[in-house]
Amino acid sequence: MTALPASGIPALAANTRVPATLPSPAPDSAFQGAETVREAPVADWVTLADLREDPFPIYRRLRAEAPVHWVPAVNRYMVVSYDACHTVEQDADTFSANEEGSLMKRAMGHSMLRKDDPEHRADRDSYGSTLRPGTIKNHWMEIFERNHRRYLDQLKAKGPGADFVWDYAAPYAAENLRLICGFHNATQEDLQRWSQTMIDGTGNYADDPEVWAKAAASSAEVDAAIDEMLVYLKDRPDPSLLSGLASMPIPLEAIRANLKMTIGGGLNEPRDVLATTAWALLSCPEQLEAVRSEPKLWAAAFEESVRWVAPIGMYPRQTTRETVLGGVRLPAGAKLGVVLGSANRDPKVWEDPESFNVLRAKKPHLAFGGGQHFCAGAWVGRASVAQVALPGAFAELRNLRLEPAGSAIAAGWVFRGMTSMPVAWD
Numbered sequence: 001m002t003a004l005p006a007s008g009i010p011a012l013a014a015n016t017r018v019p020a021t022l023p024s025p026a027p028d029s030a031f032q033g034a035e036t037v038r039e040a041p042v043a044d045w046v047t048l049a050d051l052r053e054d055p056f057p058i059y060r061r062l063r064a065e066a067p068v069h070w071v072p073a074v075n076r077y078m079v080v081s082y083d084a085c086h087t088v089e090q091d092a093d094t095f096s097a098n099e100e101g102s103l104m105k106r107a108m109g110h111s112m113l114r115k116d117d118p119e120h121r122a123d124r125d126s127y128g129s130t131l132r133p134g135t136i137k138n139h140w141m142e143i144f145e146r147n148h149r150r151y152l153d154q155l156k157a158k159g160p161g162a163d164f165v166w167d168y169a170a171p172y173a174a175e176n177l178r179l180i181c182g183f184h185n186a187t188q189e190d191l192q193r194w195s196q197t198m199i200d201g202t203g204n205y206a207d208d209p210e211v212w213a214k215a216a217a218s219s220a221e222v223d224a225a226i227d228e229m230l231v232y233l234k235d236r237p238d239p240s241l242l243s244g245l246a247s248m249p250i251p252l253e254a255i256r257a258n259l260k261m262t263i264g265g266g267l268n269e270p271r272d273v274l275a276t277t278a279w280a281l282l283s284c285p286e287q288l289e290a291v292r293s294e295p296k297l298w299a300a301a302f303e304e305s306v307r308w309v310a311p312i313g314m315y316p317r318q319t320t321r322e323t324v325l326g327g328v329r330l331p332a333g334a335k336l337g338v339v340l341g342s343a344n345r346d347p348k349v350w351e352d353p354e355s356f357n358v359l360r361a362k363k364p365h366l367a368f369g370g371g372q373h374f375c376a377g378a379w380v381g382r383a384s385v386a387q388v389a390l391p392g393a394f395a396e397l398r399n400l401r402l403e404p405a406g407s408a409i410a411a412g413w414v415f416r417g418m419t420s421m422p423v424a425w426d
């Protein structure tokens, strides 16, 4: 295999032209003092606009100063070191997912993602085997292949200049999720609209009434679609989530909330990891060459991509009692942002963490979360993206390239991915 340079490509930066290789930024300074208990430092220099554009320089500075900060712009304690994020994930008694005043609960209802065990476990178990490896292998893989063909053909029909995100990755991820959920009465476009409007609701800290109105309209549409499908699928069972739920002793309210959360959490992430990985490989021809010459590396490229740019960059938790995390004192009821996007670039865990490097030594990243709430769709994400879409798209689009070069844009920090990625091929 071709030898690769030690450093891969640099951090994604929104609206910036990115050459194929660049030296990575200077490593973080040594982590300071977790032994003594201190009050949380106040990071009043962090702004939402900077986080949205490119959060990684901010994370570097935060990590170098302390594992946990109070960040006024976010109105939360941001947990930024790998160890502190991991501790939160493993201790649900102290760090509850059932956050008070959660906007997600308002937009989508009270799903498993905002419950702690044992309530959470009952909801999680209700998803049965739909998202598990056996069902993926025996049922969903064929469907992923079919959907890949369909949307790659649409991208090709559009011709060079088509957008890899919006003409391929998004409809592919949405159609897969539509069938996994069992919405035979909706389109992939409905899934994209429902997902985006309800996600906008979960982030509506400005309390914009228009955002709430759109989220509520989607929520009502999803309720109606679920009601119809639960009846339909009872007589015509299939491996979908709704089909399994049709015969489960679980309250309708929970089914609705869990499906809405899954629509919000199962579409953007595969879309984003697909486009981010393609962007990273197209920006670094040596790494693309390595993957092309060793197909097993598609899986490594996927894992490295979600480490490097975690599609879910931050999720909330709340302390149930006063505690100390990473040497920082937290009061009871403190609202936390667990910043996976930062934990995954902690230099205490990874060498040269800002670089995308498909050959780096394998270590457990946190992109799928951990503990009780470890992503239920991780196998679906891996199979649909690393086994089908990435190898398929690179095999079929000869000389796939970013065109115009440097015009691709990445954005976001709570969710991060490519927002525009025009491509061409021969």
Ligand code: HEM
Residues within 6 Å of the ligand: 112, 113, 114, 124, 131, 177, 180, 262, 265, 266, 267, 269, 270, 273, 306, 310, 311, 312, 315, 316, 366, 367, 368, 369, 370, 372, 373, 374, 375, 376, 377, 378, 380, 381, 382
């Ligand atoms: C491929 C990229 C994906 C990434 C990076 C990802 C990431 C995550 C993360 C970080 C969490 C935990 C959040 C928290 O603890 O607050 C989570 C939970 C979850 N994800 Fe994913 N996800 C992906 C794909 C999917 C897909 C394709 C589905 C569905 C088909 C899905 C369904 C879920 C569900 C149902 C949960 C809630 C689990 C629970 O509360 O027990 N995810 N995901």
